[in-house]
Amino acid sequence: MEDSHSVPLHHCHVHKLRANLFKTYALVHVLALGAIFYYRGAFFFNETPLKPYNLVHPFPWFLIFAAEILLSFLWILKQPMYWRPVTRTAFPERLPKDEELPRIDVFICTTDPNKEPTFEVMNTVVSAMALDYPGEKLSVYLSDDGCASVTLEGMKEAWAFAAWWLPFCRRYNVKTICPLAYFDQPEEESQSEEFIQDRNAVKERYEFFKKQLRSKTRTNGTNDANTTGPPDHSSLIQVIAGSSSIEANKPSTLNPQKLEMPLLVYVAREKRPSHPHNFKAGALNTLLRVSSILSNAPYILVLDCDMYCNDSISARQAMCFHLDPKISPTLGWVQYPQKFHTVNESDVYDSEMKSVWLVSMTSLYADVVLVYMVLSMHSCIYETLWPGSDGLQGPVISGTNLYVKREALYGIPINHGTSISSTYDCTSGNNLAKLKDCFGSSNEFIKSIGQIHKPKAIKDIELSSTLIREAQFLASCNYEKGTKWGEQVGYRYDSVVEDALTGYFLQSKGWRSVYLNPTTAQFLGSAITNLNDQLIQGTRWQSGLLEIGLSNNCPLIHSPSKMQFLHKMCASWVVFWSLDCLWSFCFATIPPLCFLYGTPLYPKVSDPFFLAFAFVFASSRLKTLNDTLIIGRSPRVWLNEHRIHLIKTVTCCVYGSLDCMMNKLGLRQANFLPTNKAGGVDENKYYKMGKFDFRTSHMFLIPLVTLVILNLACFLGGVARVIVARNWDAMFAQMFLSFYVLIMSFPVIEGVVFRKDDGRVPSLATLMSTAASLVFLSLGYFSLLH
Numbered sequence: 001m002e003d004s005h006s007v008p009l010h011h012c013h014v015h016k017l018r019a020n021l022f023k024t025y026a027l028v029h030v031l032a033l034g035a036i037f038y039y040r041g042a043f044f045f046n047e048t049p050l051k052p053y054n055l056v057h058p059f060p061w062f063l064i065f066a067a068e069i070l071l072s073f074l075w076i077l078k079q080p081m082y083w084r085p086v087t088r089t090a091f092p093e094r095l096p097k098d099e100e101l102p103r104i105d106v107f108i109c110t111t112d113p114n115k116e117p118t119f120e121v122m123n124t125v126v127s128a129m130a131l132d133y134p135g136e137k138l139s140v141y142l143s144d145d146g147c148a149s150v151t152l153e154g155m156k157e158a159w160a161f162a163a164w165w166l167p168f169c170r171r172y173n174v175k176t177i178c179p180l181a182y183f184d185q186p187e188e189e190s191q192s193e194e195f196i197q198d199r200n201a202v203k204e205r206y207e208f209f210k211k212q213l214r215s216k217t218r219t220n221g222t223n224d225a226n227t228t229g230p231p232d233h234s235s236l237i238q239v240i241a242g243s244s245s246i247e248a249n250k251p252s253t254l255n256p257q258k259l260e261m262p263l264l265v266y267v268a269r270e271k272r273p274s275h276p277h278n279f280k281a282g283a284l285n286t287l288l289r290v291s292s293i294l295s296n297a298p299y300i301l302v303l304d305c306d307m308y309c310n311d312s313i314s315a316r317q318a319m320c321f322h323l324d325p326k327i328s329p330t331l332g333w334v335q336y337p338q339k340f341h342t343v344n345e346s347d348v349y350d351s352e353m354k355s356v357w358l359v360s361m362t363s364l365y366a367d368v369v370l371v372y373m374v375l376s377m378h379s380c381i382y383e384t385l386w387p388g389s390d391g392l393q394g395p396v397i398s399g400t401n402l403y404v405k406r407e408a409l410y411g412i413p414i415n416h417g418t419s420i421s422s423t424y425d426c427t428s429g430n431n432l433a434k435l436k437d438c439f440g441s442s443n444e445f446i447k448s449i450g451q452i453h454k455p456k457a458i459k460d461i462e463l464s465s466t467l468i469r470e471a472q473f474l475a476s477c478n479y480e481k482g483t484k485w486g487e488q489v490g491y492r493y494d495s496v497v498e499d500a501l502t503g504y505f506l507q508s509k510g511w512r513s514v515y516l517n518p519t520t521a522q523f524l525g526s527a528i529t530n531l532n533d534q535l536i537q538g539t540r541w542q543s544g545l546l547e548i549g550l551s552n553n554c555p556l557i558h559s560p561s562k563m564q565f566l567h568k569m570c571a572s573w574v575v576f577w578s579l580d581c582l583w584s585f586c587f588a589t590i591p592p593l594c595f596l597y598g599t600p601l602y603p604k605v606s607d608p609f610f611l612a613f614a615f616v617f618a619s620s621r622l623k624t625l626n627d628t629l630i631i632g633r634s635p636r637v638w639l640n641e642h643r644i645h646l647i648k649t650v651t652c653c654v655y656g657s658l659d660c661m662m663n664k665l666g667l668r669q670a671n672f673l674p675t676n677k678a679g680g681v682d683e684n685k686y687y688k689m690g691k692f693d694f695r696t697s698h699m700f701l702i703p704l705v706t707l708v709i710l711n712l713a714c715f716l717g718g719v720a721r722v723i724v725a726r727n728w729d730a731m732f733a734q735m736f737l738s739f740y741v742l743i744m745s746f747p748v749i750e751g752v753v754f755r756k757d758d759g760r761v762p763s764l765a766t767l768m769s770t771a772a773s774l775v776f777l778s779l780g781y782f783s784l785l786h
């Protein structure tokens with residue numbers, strides 16, 4: 001052990017030059033911001049107004065100024081994200097021997113077999129079992145919130161297939177450990193005879209596995225009582241174990257002497273209509289408790305059912321950080337990015353979320369800044385959020401793909417370190433009573449806390465009926481009553497983005513995290529490739545984030561907090577993201593209306609202030625284009641990312657904020673509608689063609705189409721007016737912006753006017769939006785021309 005620690009297990013590279021370049025760039029933009037504020041402010045204070053002030057109504061000027069101030073405030077909040085960019089590398093080959101590695105529990109959540117196809121979910125399960133980690137130290141738990149028999153049956157099939165798959169992966173050092181992904185790849189050539197034979201045998205077994213699952217889904221997938229009515233069932237926990245029949249026909253080469261299979265456990269917690277079940281957070285907390293009495297690993301890999309382990313090394317990479325004595329006392333989690341295997345080149349919905357995970361650190365020297373000031377409704381978020389926050393105190397929990405420390409989730413204060421077993425000793429009655437108030441009444445659970453770091457061989461667990469009964473008790477819906485689960489212990493319940501809430505809460509307690517983005521994608525998921533689900537998901541996120549922002553958990557005011565001020569700023573920007581809709585609505589309506597009615601809002605081309613706007617516009621466009629090209633994407637991808645952000649800002653941000661307000665006022669209950677991963681051929685056909693699929697609710701279409709029609713009308717009318725009045729100098733900025741907006745909105749215009757297929761914007765939505773834009777036009781007429 002001594003030896004293995006003399007060389008570092010990981011390396012952290014700080015990009016100082018880039019940070020400095022970025023700061024310089026930001027400074028120039030702040031100066032431009034100052035110029036713009038002066039230009040706007042002078043309107044209210046200057047006795048002899050500069051041109052074109054005498055032409056302008058104070059009301060739109062005031063609104064646009066307010067929008068710019070809000071925008072600048074939000075922009076400032078996120079700046080620290082770029083001040084210390086870092087890149088990390090792990091050296092798993094330097095880890096101590098396998099015997100010295102800690103145990104890992106894998107938690108996978110699924111909820112609805114109709115939306116989350118069982119075969120794909122089981123591929124996630126098998127891929128997690130196949131991680132390159134000692135089998136006796138790995139346990140995989142699946143939480144099935146749907147309590148569907150097809151899922152339980154699927155688990156048994158998965159175990160049986162894993163008994164073939166794992167030895168195959170180990171023997172031939174297979175890197176792509178998800179069977180679905182592996183067998184989708186072209187077959188490797190020039191392999192040994194033995195390999196080819198084994199691969200064919202495993203492939204045959206895989207086809208059988210697939211057939212079994214598909215037929216089970218057809219026969220009982222949708223007929224389950226629990227997937228139709230409200231959930232009402234007791235808890236069901238089963239340790240999946242193989243039978244000897246699966247060994248039949250297995251080639252002897254795939255029967256190694258020393259292969260331990262990981263423990264595999266199916267958990268469906270109790271659900272009753274009268275009890276809130278707190279969605280995924282509730283499911284994860286149940287898994288925390290159930291696993292504590294079975295395997296009780298100190299580290300937990302959390303996965304969504306739609307995210308499989310693509311490569312085998314992630315567990316060892318993560319341990320390079322968790323086992324580094326320098327950082328491990330405060331290290332809460334190691335976060336990997338979410339990458340997707342279902343995205344295509346054009347990726348019209350930016351399903352890949354390039355801005356969050358992908359944009360390479362090499363482009364961190366610049367950012368979108370004042371573009372917001374001039375660029376009507378575009379919220380072009382090309383930032384590198386997670387890599388950047390790693391340079392502060394670490395990325396927030398991002399739902400899936402993280403190796404988190406069990407202690408951190410239990411709310412155990414940092415620095416207990418070695419004394420955890422004595423602090424959580426339940427032999428003293430007084431102590432025990434206190435612990436029960438916090439963690440609930442299970443003695444077994446409380447005993448397990450003190451034993452987190454004690455070695456425990458999973459195979460030694462005596463899977464007695466008493467233990468299973470205890471696990472069922474831990475998974476019952478009354479267990480958390482009167483305890484601190486969901487408030488101080490486990491994942492938090494007060495937001496549907498439980499990941500961000502829990503992450504910020506832990507960071508405020510002093511836990512730190514790291515972001516690891518190795519070249520080979522460690523996890524791959526199925527991205528949402530239809531507009532409707534994108535908008536539903538976006539609305540849920542915005543509602544959940546604002547819920548955090550407007551509560552005591554808001555990172556900016558939460559106290560006491562061990563978050564640095566700069567980190568608090570960035571976290572606050574994330575939770576107030578939905579406020580983008582306020583300024584974007586102003587920008588989407590006021591400049592075009594003023595253009596139509598001949599009211600200039602921006603400096604003349606000949607005015608030096610014009611330069612400030614023009615500089616910001618051009619430099620930020622070039623910067624974001626550069627970001628896209630650097631990660632190897634085409635300019636078309638850049639355009640698409642703008643477009644989808646435009647759409648989401650005027651839909652998800654608006655409805656997310658409304659949803660949050662209604663939750664707060666008690667008019668609505670929080671809801672976590674899982675996204676549909678079953679996307680049929682028909683649903684994906686437009687995505688594959690690189691076209692938008694407007695088959696979504698009118699609620700989403702109307703604000704979007706209204707704004708586009710309004711901008712189109714204003715552009716046409718405004719240009720006519722400029723031609724007549726010959727004031728292009730004063731109106732150039734607005735004319736250019738309207739034109740830019742139209743280019744950006746082209747898919748919507750196409751969906752309204754040109755498309756004839758079923759993915760077009762329905763006529764009713766167009767009609768209602770036209771009526772709404774007429775209202776805006778008349779409002780503009782009365783306020784600007786009267």
Ligand SMILES: O=c1ccn([C@@H]2O[C@H](COP(=O)(O)OP(=O)(O)O[C@H]3O[C@H](CO)[C@@H](O)[C@H](O)[C@H]3O)[C@@H](O)[C@H]2O)c(=O)[nH]1
Nearest residue numbers: 109110111145279280283304305399400496497537674675
């Ligand atoms: O009542 C529920 C609802 C959802 N889930 C599971 O939660 C996961 C995420 O749900 P999904 O429909 O895939 O939502 P996404 O919007 O894709 O999830 C993102 O956003 C969530 C927060 O809203 C995070 O928890 C996720 O990790 C993150 O990937 C899935 O495995 C679901 O099966 C449950 O277990 N119980």
Ligand SMILES: [Mn+2]
Nearest residue numbers: 304306525675
């Ligand atoms: Mn998902």
